[in-house]
Amino acid sequence: MRLAARLGWLVGAAVAACGGAPATPAAPAEHDDEHASIAEEEPFDASGITIATPERTRAPSTASYEEAISTPEPIDVHDDRIQLTDGQLTGPMRGVLSRCRVPSNAKVTIQTAVQDGRAIGVSVTVAFEHPKSAKRISNATRRYEAKTSARIVKCAQRAVRAVTWPPSRRRDSFTTVF
Numbered sequence: 392m393r394l395a396a397r398l399g400w401l402v403g404a405a406v407a408a409c410g411g412a413p414a415t416p417a418a419p420a421e422h423d424d425e426h427a428s429i430a431e432e433e434p435f436d437a438s439g440i441t442i443a444t445p446e447r448t449r450a451p452s453t454a455s456y457e458e459a460i461s462t463p464e465p466i467d468v469h470d471d472r473i474q475l476t477d478g479q480l481t482g483p484m485r486g487v488l489s490r491c492r493v494p495s496n497a498k499v500t501i502q503t504a505v506q507d508g509r510a511i512g513v514s515v516t517v518a519f520e521h522p523k524s525a526k527r528i529s530n531a532t533r534r535y536e537a538k539t540s541a542r543i544v545k546c547a548q549r550a551v552r553a554v555t556w557p558p559s560r561r562r563d564s565f566t567t568v569f
Contacts, residue, residue, distance in 0.1 A: 502564070
């Protein structure tokens, strides 16, 4: 019963935050002496509820990093738009390759352009490191590395385009090496 009241309040707060009329809270439940000994309910966890924000509702960009930064960004002396810090830019990238199964001898470089909380351009390169003692790399190894590289690039691009950053109308760009 208390959960319904909390959900009613949460929905009302979400509607009010979006500019709509607040919902009326649910009526409090009647007190039942028979169940008075039951322990207090656990607090409601609203972390699983998402509210649509412009950066989440817009489709991810398919542009490369080079395409995204090719158009000049207008610069004004009185530009008061916030610029994201290095920590705000690189922080969301920490777990981006966790599902991409990257071999230990692969070096992944991700160039990212960000604007309005989303990636507007992403380029991924994969380089495989070989021991200096290796004489010659076989054709089978080259084919394996090309196939693995394509898989990693596709996975990394999809993962980076799904990440959200703090909203900023200014275009920021950075390079991350894993």
